[in-house]
Amino acid sequence: MNKICSGDEETRKVYASKAPIGIFDSGVGGLTVARSIVDLLPNESIVYIGDTANSPYGDKPLSQVQIFARAVADELARRDSKIIVIACNTASAAFLADARKRYPVPVVEVILPAVRRAVATTRNKRVGVIGTAGTVASGQYARRFREVDPSVDVFSQACPQFVPFVERGKTTGRQILGLAEMYLEPLKEAGVDTLVLGCTHYPLLAGVIQLVMGDDVTLVSSADETAKVVYRTLSERGALAEHDGRHASAACKSFESTGDPQKFANLATRFLGPDITSVAQIPRLLR
Amino acid sequence: MNKICSGDEETRKVYASKAPIGIFDSGVGGLTVARSIVDLLPNESIVYIGDTANSPYGDKPLSQVQIFARAVADELARRDSKIIVIACNTASAAFLADARKRYPVPVVEVILPAVRRAVATTRNKRVGVIGTAGTVASGQYARRFREVDPSVDVFSQACPQFVPFVERGKTTGRQILGLAEMYLEPLKEAGVDTLVLGCTHYPLLAGVIQLVMGDDVTLVSSADETAKVVYRTLSERGALAEHDGRHASAACKSFESTGDPQKFANLATRFLGPDITSVAQIPRLLR
Numbered sequence: 001m002n003k004i005c006s007g008d009e010e011t012r013k014v015y016a017s018k019a020p021i022g023i024f025d026s027g028v029g030g031l032t033v034a035r036s037i038v039d040l041l042p043n044e045s046i047v048y049i050g051d052t053a054n055s056p057y058g059d060k061p062l063s064q065v066q067i068f069a070r071a072v073a074d075e076l077a078r079r080d081s082k083i084i085v086i087a088c089n090t091a092s093a094a095f096l097a098d099a100r101k102r103y104p105v106p107v108v109e110v111i112l113p114a115v116r117r118a119v120a121t122t123r124n125k126r127v128g129v130i131g132t133a134g135t136v137a138s139g140q141y142a143r144r145f146r147e148v149d150p151s152v153d154v155f156s157q158a159c160p161q162f163v164p165f166v167e168r169g170k171t172t173g174r175q176i177l178g179l180a181e182m183y184l185e186p187l188k189e190a191g192v193d194t195l196v197l198g199c200t201h202y203p204l205l206a207g208v209i210q211l212v213m214g215d216d217v218t219l220v221s222s223a224d225e226t227a228k229v230v231y232r233t234l235s236e237r238g239a240l241a242e243h244d245g246r247h248a249s250a251a252c253k254s255f256e257s258t259g260d261p262q263k264f265a266n267l268a269t270r271f272l273g274p275d276i277t278s279v280a281q282i283p284r285l286l287r
Numbered sequence: 288m289n290k291i292c293s294g295d296e297e298t299r300k301v302y303a304s305k306a307p308i309g310i311f312d313s314g315v316g317g318l319t320v321a322r323s324i325v326d327l328l329p330n331e332s333i334v335y336i337g338d339t340a341n342s343p344y345g346d347k348p349l350s351q352v353q354i355f356a357r358a359v360a361d362e363l364a365r366r367d368s369k370i371i372v373i374a375c376n377t378a379s380a381a382f383l384a385d386a387r388k389r390y391p392v393p394v395v396e397v398i399l400p401a402v403r404r405a406v407a408t409t410r411n412k413r414v415g416v417i418g419t420a421g422t423v424a425s426g427q428y429a430r431r432f433r434e435v436d437p438s439v440d441v442f443s444q445a446c447p448q449f450v451p452f453v454e455r456g457k458t459t460g461r462q463i464l465g466l467a468e469m470y471l472e473p474l475k476e477a478g479v480d481t482l483v484l485g486c487t488h489y490p491l492l493a494g495v496i497q498l499v500m501g502d503d504v505t506l507v508s509s510a511d512e513t514a515k516v517v518y519r520t521l522s523e524r525g526a527l528a529e530h531d532g533r534h535a536s537a538a539c540k541s542f543e544s545t546g547d548p549q550k551f552a553n554l555a556t557r558f559l560g561p562d563i564t565s566v567a568q569i570p571r572l573l574r
Contacts, residue, residue, distance in 0.1 A: 035560050040494035042456045042557060049569065075569070120480075121408040121505050169329045172518075172527045193407075206511070207327035207518030218408050221511075224493070231459075231494030240459045261568040270329060273322050273560025281548040282336065282362070 017241045020045040020252070021230065022081025024072045026057035026065075028167070028264065029200035030087025031255075031271035033110060036227035037085070038253065041234075043241045045252045047079050048087075052259030056163065057090040058132025058199070065134065069095035070102070072258075077103050082239050085230060086110065089131050089198050089222070093138035106233050113225035114196045115144040118152075121218050122194040125152045128187035128217075130209075131198030133158045141198060155190040159183045159199075166201040167267060171208060180205070180212045188213065196220045204271070304528050307332035307539070308517065309368025311359045313344035315454070315551065316487035317374030318542075318558035320397060323514035324372070325540065328521075330528045332539045334366050335374075339546030343450065344377040345419025345486070352421065356382035357389070359545075364390050369526050372517060373397065376418050376485050376509070380425035393520050400512035401483045402431040405439075408505050409481040412439045415474035417496075418485030420445045428485060442477040446470045446486075453488040454554060458495060467492070467499045475500065483507045491558070 023034050027050045034048050051072050057065045069091040084107045086092045092109035099107045118127045129141045136158040145154045165176050203221045234240045257264035310321050314337045321335050338359050344352045356378040371394045373379045379396035386394045405414045416428045423445040432441045452463050490508045521527045544551035
């Protein structure tokens with residue numbers, strides 16, 4: 001298999017601290033991961049590619065997802081990414097092993113960071129995982145749990161209808177509540193004390209999921225955990241961008257899609273955080 | 288003590304589902320809480336007030352913080368907030384009991400949600416708490432842990448230098464790493480397996496904090512936990528905004544400060560998430 005950007009000179013170049021962090025997903029979900037990375041590393045340049053022309057990955061055969069994911073990651077490698085983040089559970093399941101061989105830069109994905117956190121937080125060794133049909137069918141979570149802590153019992157549940165609700169901004173109301181109750185009932189019956197949100201869209205449903213599961217169940221977001229692994233990986237390699245004294249947001253954050261850019265931009269706003277519709281100074285409330 | 292907006296008619300009015308969620312902090316830190324709330328409840332109107340004219344609260348006597356916090360919360364009540372979120376650990380410590388008596392709407396703060404999550408995740412019953420000098424000196428975290436689970440040993444550490452680093456966007460490099468090592472060493476020596484980020488700025492330092500504490504320690508963010516409590520509280524009261532079919536961000540998100548609005552707006556961008564500097568469509572990578 002040919003490495004992209006292999007060779008000593010190129011390797012040094014892509015490790016250069018000013019090189020961007022390359023992130024991809026089938027669509028907008030990975031933006032929750034991108035945002036967590038920007039939170040922790042505001043001075044880094046970011047290139048994000050949403051492969052919306054081929055989205056969603058979640059209901060496609062893994063062999064096909066592997067081909068799509070490789071094409072996008074190759075593009076990130078061509079842009080001299082110093083690290084490649086597979087910000088998509090389905091693509092992680094399909095493409096990680098291949099990617100680690102293919103690129104000279106570190107490849108971080110979203111499954112193992114979440115599994116490690118869940119192993120660290122569960123007390124009764126019963127952990128739930130929710131994700132797309134593709135992620136659950138891949139068995140990747142169950143496999144990783146066996147590697148990290150074979151004593152953990154893993155209960156998986158596909159939640160195929162969650163993503164469209166998130167993308168429509170419908171995170172409240174009877175429909176989503178009923179859907180969450182239906183999907184999560186087997187996990188409640190199994191008595192899990194920790195639940196991995198195994199799809200990058202799901203952190204935006206944490207309100208209804210926590211409501212249904214009850215307060216005692218700890219939700220694990222792969223977005224936050226993955227961002228911390230990116231921080232550690234770049235830090236250990238001395239590959240973090242220097243703080244150059246400018247305003248943090250001066251570092252370039254580029255978001256690209258293979259499909260309709262306007263639709264992508266609209267959804268991206270929802271995933272990256274609220275626009276500030278107004279900022280005003282109000283009078284001192286006390287004198 | 289006079290209630291603001293008390294009385295049956297007013298109470299109904301402020302519970303109306305279209306009323307805003309009122310959120311305040313001494314400055315920008317509470318925006319991490321606001322963002323988590325917007326994530327889970329994109330259709331809600333938000334009024335956020337940063338009391339930057341009196342910021343920071345963290346190093347002032349609690350009696351003075353109580354007076355400042357009351358003035359800001361009164362303003363949120365006057366705006367018909369259907370719930371008031373004290374998105375500031377120091378103000379929570381100083382003002383919660385007073386606020387619960389003073390307003391007819393629910394008051395949510397950031398300490399108890401984080402304490403409950405930490406109690407649910409710790410396995411060795413040794414929990415660390417980091418915060419401002421004011422928050423740590425108040426003893427509020429230790430008190431809440433005693434109420435929720437007296438068998439938990441709590442180890443607190445003030446980290447007064449963290450906030451300026453976050454606000455300058457300096458989340459990497461030798462200085463912040465050295466500072467984190469110095470502050471966190473006693474908590475590592477105490478063998479905590481869970482660490483509460485007891486200041487709304489600290490989620491943006493989760494990278495360096497996780498690096499220093501090691502992967503086995505679970506970080507608890509009060510921002511995420513508080514947002515889920517807001518979701519549950521409004522849901523239980525039937526006070527959630529209806530999804531009206533418009534784009535989610537159509538709901539008004541107003542951010543106001545009592546001090547310099549431009550400085551506030553610059554920092555707000557950092558806390559609310561990245562601006563999209565460019566959105567582009569790239570060619571399909573595979574045909």
